[in-house]
Amino acid sequence: MRTTRAKNAALALAAAALAGCASVPTPTPGDPLEGLNRTVFKFNDTIDTYALKPVAKGYAWAVPQPVRSSVTNFFSNIGDVYVAANELLELKIADGVGDIMRVVINTVFGVGGLFDVATAAKLPKHAADFGITLGHYGVPSGPYLVLPLLGPSTMRDATGLIVDYYGNPLTYVQPSSVSWALYGVNLVNTRANLLTTVDVLSAAAIDKYSFIRNAYLQRRHFLITGGDGADSVPNYDDSLPKYDDGSAAAPDGASGAAASPAPSSGAAPAAPASSTDGDGQTIPGQQYVPPSHGGVPGIRLLPR
Secondary structure, eight states, X not given: OHHHHHHHHHHHHHHHHHHHHHTOSSOOTTOTTHHHHHHHHHHHHHHXXXXXXXXXXXXXXXXXXXXXXXHHHHHHHHHHHHHHHHHHHTTOHHHHHHHHHHHHHHHHHTTTTTSOHHHHTTOOOOOXXXXXXXXXXXXXXXXXXXXXXXXXXXXXHHHXXXXXXXXXXXXXXXXXXXXXXXXXXXXXXXXXXXXXXXXXXXXXXXXXXXXXXXXXXXXXXXXXXXXXXXXXXXXXXXXXXXXXXXSTXXXXXXXXXXXXXXXXXXXXXXXXXXXXXXXOOEEESSOOOOOSTTSOOOOOOSOO
């Protein structure tokens, strides 16, 4: 019976994918999977509208801003662990050591990371993941890809998610119920921080899918190049960068802007490691925490 249900679900998903592909006769140059991507994007947006956003609003109403800030800082401190690991893999030794110092300072003097003492001590926060590390070493990004529940990505970044999952300290929290609980809190808290940002995006963007796609790709390129050269500065125009990593406009890494899970965390190109919500609360990248072993990697909210 369960096997039959699983097959039916798989067939339904395949049918939706084919329908999505057929809905865009001429995909945008550089976005060959646009039909499928738009179908998944719509699915993610529906889940957010009717499930995640209402819960996030209730959470924001019930939990005071200082508490939410501490929750954000806690998960950001955990994220700094694998950010540091990726910085070291990229041989950015100074940045990697700085991130390790952030973890130590915030854990010891910030009450387990509830307070961001390291930023007050002038230690900058960075954004890094294994997708960025692969891009740093010249791995092509591949086509843009919207993942169910996970949001915007590319073929390269989707592969990097597997390494990110096993590189996140909360993956190893036992029992698994605690890991899932922490993941859930992180998910709702991050979405609550982005309520104003996502609402503004929905009202302002004529085509939210195109805006998020371009912002994501441009910002990832910005993160990989480190902002070197005018070509790496994000430019939110109507065109999609071509997937030729040898050209200046290529999305050598992709970016984090607003995304859907579920929606991604807002996109500020001038501050690639973080964004701010309507209350002025800093929202670090790398927010989402995957569940423990055997689970499915959690929703990744952008920006990074």
